Amino acid sequence: MTGSSGIPTMADRQAVRDAPVNQQGTGPGQSESDLACGAALAGLPGMTPVRLAKILADVNPVRAWEALAQGRHPADEQRRFMRAVREIVPEVVAEAYERAGVSVHLPSASSYPAVLRSDPGAPAVLFSRGAPSVVDGRPRVAIVGTRSATTYGLQTASELARDLASAGVVVVSGLALGIDGAAHTGTLRTGRGDAAPPVAVVGTGLDVVYPKGNASLWREVEDHGVVFSEAALGTTPRARVFPARNRIIAALSDVVVVVECQLGGGALYTAEAAARRSIPVCAVPGSVRSPASAGTNGLLVDGCTPVRDVDDVLTAVALSRCGRDHPAPAVQSSTFVAAKGRDRPSQRPTPTRSARSAPAGSARSAGSARLDGWAGSARSDGSDRSGTRATSGRRQSQGRPLPPRPASVQASFDLGVLSDDARTVLTALEGSPTTMDAILRRTGFSLARAAAACDALTRAGAVDAGPGWWATR
Amino acid sequence: MIATIPSAVLVGVNGTLISVEVHVSNGLPGFTVVGLPDAAVRESRDRVRAALLSSGLTWPLRRVTVNLAPSGVRKGGSGLDLPIAIGLLVAAGELDRDAVDGLAFVGELGLDGSLRGITGMVVLAEALDRHTLVVPEACAHEARLPHGDVRATRCLRLLVECLAGRRPWPRLRSHPATAPHPGPGSSDPGDGRDLADVTGQPFARRALEVAAAGGHHLLLVGPPGSGKTMLAARLPGLLPDLDRTTGLEVSRIHSVAGLPLPGDGLIERPPFRAPHHGASPVSMIGGGTAWMRPGEISLAHGGVLFLDEMGEFSTIVLDALRQPLEEGEVRVSRARGTATFPARLLLVGAMNPCPCGEGGLPGACRCSAGAKERYARRLSAPLLDRFDLAIRVDRPLVDDLISGRPGEPTAAVAMRVAEARVQAAHRGVRSNAELPGPKLDESVPMTDGAAALLELCLRDGTLSARGLHRVRRIARTVADLDRAGDTVQASHVHEALVLRSCRGALLGVDA
Numbered sequence: 010m011t012g013s014s015g016i017p018t019m020a021d022r023q024a025v026r027d028a029p030v031n032q033q034g035t036g037p038g039q040s041e042s043d044l045a046c047g048a049a050l051a052g053l054p055g056m057t058p059v060r061l062a063k064i065l066a067d068v069n070p071v072r073a074w075e076a077l078a079q080g081r082h083p084a085d086e087q088r089r090f091m092r093a094v095r096e097i098v099p100e101v102v103a104e105a106y107e108r109a110g111v112s113v114h115l116p117s118a119s120s121y122p123a124v125l126r127s128d129p130g131a132p133a134v135l136f137s138r139g140a141p142s143v144v145d146g147r148p149r150v151a152i153v154g155t156r157s158a159t160t161y162g163l164q165t166a167s168e169l170a171r172d173l174a175s176a177g178v179v180v181v182s183g184l185a186l187g188i189d190g191a192a193h194t195g196t197l198r199t200g201r202g203d204a205a206p207p208v209a210v211v212g213t214g215l216d217v218v219y220p221k222g223n224a225s226l227w228r229e230v231e232d233h234g235v236v237f238s239e240a241a242l243g244t245t246p247r248a249r250v251f252p253a254r255n256r257i258i259a260a261l262s263d264v265v266v267v268v269e270c271q272l273g274g275g276a277l278y279t280a281e282a283a284a285r286r287s288i289p290v291c292a293v294p295g296s297v298r299s300p301a302s303a304g305t306n307g308l309l310v311d312g313c314t315p316v317r318d319v320d321d322v323l324t325a326v327a328l329s330r331c332g333r334d335h336p337a338p339a340v341q342s343s344t345f346v347a348a349k350g351r352d353r354p355s356q357r358p359t360p361t362r363s364a365r366s367a368p369a370g371s372a373r374s375a376g377s378a379r380l381d382g383w384a385g386s387a388r389s390d391g392s393d394r395s396g397t398r399a400t401s402g403r404r405q406s407q408g409r410p411l412p413p414r415p416a417s418v419q420a421s422f423d424l425g426v427l428s429d430d431a432r433t434v435l436t437a438l439e440g441s442p443t444t445m446d447a448i449l450r451r452t453g454f455s456l457a458r459a460a461a462a463c464d465a466l467t468r469a470g471a472v473d474a475g476p477g478w479w480a481t482r
Numbered sequence: 483m484i485a486t487i488p489s490a491v492l493v494g495v496n497g498t499l500i501s502v503e504v505h506v507s508n509g510l511p512g513f514t515v516v517g518l519p520d521a522a523v524r525e526s527r528d529r530v531r532a533a534l535l536s537s538g539l540t541w542p543l544r545r546v547t548v549n550l551a552p553s554g555v556r557k558g559g560s561g562l563d564l565p566i567a568i569g570l571l572v573a574a575g576e577l578d579r580d581a582v583d584g585l586a587f588v589g590e591l592g593l594d595g596s597l598r599g600i601t602g603m604v605v606l607a608e609a610l611d612r613h614t615l616v617v618p619e620a621c622a623h624e625a626r627l628p629h630g631d632v633r634a635t636r637c638l639r640l641l642v643e644c645l646a647g648r649r650p651w652p653r654l655r656s657h658p659a660t661a662p663h664p665g666p667g668s669s670d671p672g673d674g675r676d677l678a679d680v681t682g683q684p685f686a687r688r689a690l691e692v693a694a695a696g697g698h699h700l701l702l703v704g705p706p707g708s709g710k711t712m713l714a715a716r717l718p719g720l721l722p723d724l725d726r727t728t729g730l731e732v733s734r735i736h737s738v739a740g741l742p743l744p745g746d747g748l749i750e751r752p753p754f755r756a757p758h759h760g761a762s763p764v765s766m767i768g769g770g771t772a773w774m775r776p777g778e779i780s781l782a783h784g785g786v787l788f789l790d791e792m793g794e795f796s797t798i799v800l801d802a803l804r805q806p807l808e809e810g811e812v813r814v815s816r817a818r819g820t821a822t823f824p825a826r827l828l829l830v831g832a833m834n835p836c837p838c839g840e841g842g843l844p845g846a847c848r849c850s851a852g853a854k855e856r857y858a859r860r861l862s863a864p865l866l867d868r869f870d871l872a873i874r875v876d877r878p879l880v881d882d883l884i885s886g887r888p889g890e891p892t893a894a895v896a897m898r899v900a901e902a903r904v905q906a907a908h909r910g911v912r913s914n915a916e917l918p919g920p921k922l923d924e925s926v927p928m929t930d931g932a933a934a935l936l937e938l939c940l941r942d943g944t945l946s947a948r949g950l951h952r953v954r955r956i957a958r959t960v961a962d963l964d965r966a967g968d969t970v971q972a973s974h975v976h977e978a979l980v981l982r983s984c985r986g987a988l989l990g991v992d993a
Contacts, residue, residue, distance in 0.1 A: 446878075464935075
């Protein structure tokens, strides 16, 4: 394969995906000691994902462990791990994992996510808490983005995740602040029993909750879905673990959606990792004035598929999966059929939302529909420069409407009750966070007048107030 | 032969009367100083000898003993050179005893016989108010501030001739260094810092005006290059002149600290102090071993203390500010004694919203949550609580920068500030920030709308009980500035709230 030399060709990828599961000479069964040695190897001081992959490339963990201890492992010529290996008892490590409720997966095991197994950068040892099987057999979409997101980004991420999960699509994200957190929250808030469970991939050890503020969300994801990590227990948040984590997120996904991202932001690593694997990258467009959308807008310029709502994502998922000779996406399953016939409620028209409210209804169809006729042609342009799959041939069909959105996320304010001043200020906010200086300049109001209007808008729920800035929702 | 000359030394920040007794007797030539002199006093022997010889006077080749009474007080500083020299001349018979009758002397001698100024002359002159005071010309303007009868000359020789009656006392002139001294961190009346230089930034300008009018401490939060320092440096210009009492207090402190005083000795403009964030606790609060030096908070008494990059100050220094800010004075205690310095100041803090400086606006900041939290934690909640106003300052808008329209000049704003201060004076306080809590109902009557708004804020938790008082005081100031009469309206409360908008969310405390 060409994974090391650059972007793989379509054929390469196909070959990788279709390759039989590499049993690594260990046979179908895995012994307890294999798992113990695997966990112990991952936790060796100085171990990195790349070194671990080299060490476990051709041998099973027990043999690798023995070879390291004897200082004759070809991947450890400097014998950097020899001393540590001699001091550590794998069984003790295994007990610690058991106590922590963390499962250890080797690529040869059936519990190891099938989609990862064939990935060129697959973790040689994977840890999980929760139910790792949930990633298999369902379409998966990564929703990623900046930690310092705007309300627009947070709500978009949350709504997308909720609608995707309702449609049976597993949402994969990184349990970081901002977009990641919003995506997981959205997944958990579908209010449906048959929604897809949340999947998270974190950079730290599974016993190191980071960031602390997401601790309860972390637990919830563990309870309802699964949290993966390739880091051994006790691995603290260091800068290098996050790009590595991002590659797993990309590898797990059929489509990567970047909701909001700055120029040079971490989510672009995920997008890049996805592009390298020819996994489609979609991006949510944002205001050109918002620095939080600079990276995503840049992705769109590079040819990524724009995401206007969940239909765009579902279309991309369907395209991605059908090209891979997978069975038809699960979005056609009962979850989706159940929603049939229900009308998507039209949104109350407001000046700020007019762009979103106009195309609501049946004209925009669910992307899952009618994939059979044109799936092949969509796969033909495999050399798309950012690796995104074009969904420009957006078909209109008598698609199935989406499940209705809960009323709570609808704009909950009524423009009619707003004063003229408040309306003027609302216009001046122009979508991106605006400082008081800019509000005063654009409206020409006195500070007292602008302050009163901002307060009224905030109380009405039309505007978010930050420390020194105001932004439309 | 013995001579006794009255003089004074600094003990803490006060002048203490000292009798300099000089005894000249037969015996082996020698010179001894007793009575707890410090190194500077002991060295005066060599200065006095050289000064006498340079001035064409004789140094007695006899045994000289100098006693500084009361003997129990440790004496420091070089101001005793002159009284020792005069005492020596009298005791040695060079000067008529009657010539120095009723005179007190303070001053340092140069080797060439010149008289040099010393620090703390204002308080030394206060201590010697029952004598006619003879001082070096260089600090005559300071001595005259509290003292009615001051004589001054430039050199010892001239002084001896005047004392002997051979020449008239020189007329006291105004101090030559009348020009304002724009030294870093000194008071700055008319130093060219005008509010008109600030383009745009209407929000920050308004906050400055409210801070000046109401005496509200102000926290400026903004990215680098947003002009926080520029704004703060223009705040003293908005404040009214100091009243005479405060002016005297400020002059005393500056004199003790060795800062230059203006021409007539009295500081009339509010001082502006901007210590670097490396400041030690003692430099900020005051203290020292040999003599108590007032700290920056006392040097800023009556004026503005500006702490730029507030997050970079050590937490010890910052938390040491809390008590003085509340009480308006600081008591510095050392083994040798306690000194109380006034410290009634307007505190202006400036900091970045987060380590990268761009925080606050979503999308621009690259700091991790932990880094932001640690940064915000550098200011303790009790200290943050001292800031009535906390606003976000942003870089001027491009439109404002290129429009080239100058902002409202200092003079116009200062006039509104002065009017607001007059109204505060009618309420019996110097500024609205000092309005006592129990009197708020009486002095800040509100319309129903304003009261309802405050109730709403209290109920939804955006305002705490303590914050309520602050908001009412600020609203009072806003109403005063708008000449809105006695009753505070809802719009004033709105403005007061928005002037505090940067507190809670950014710094992790509630309003």
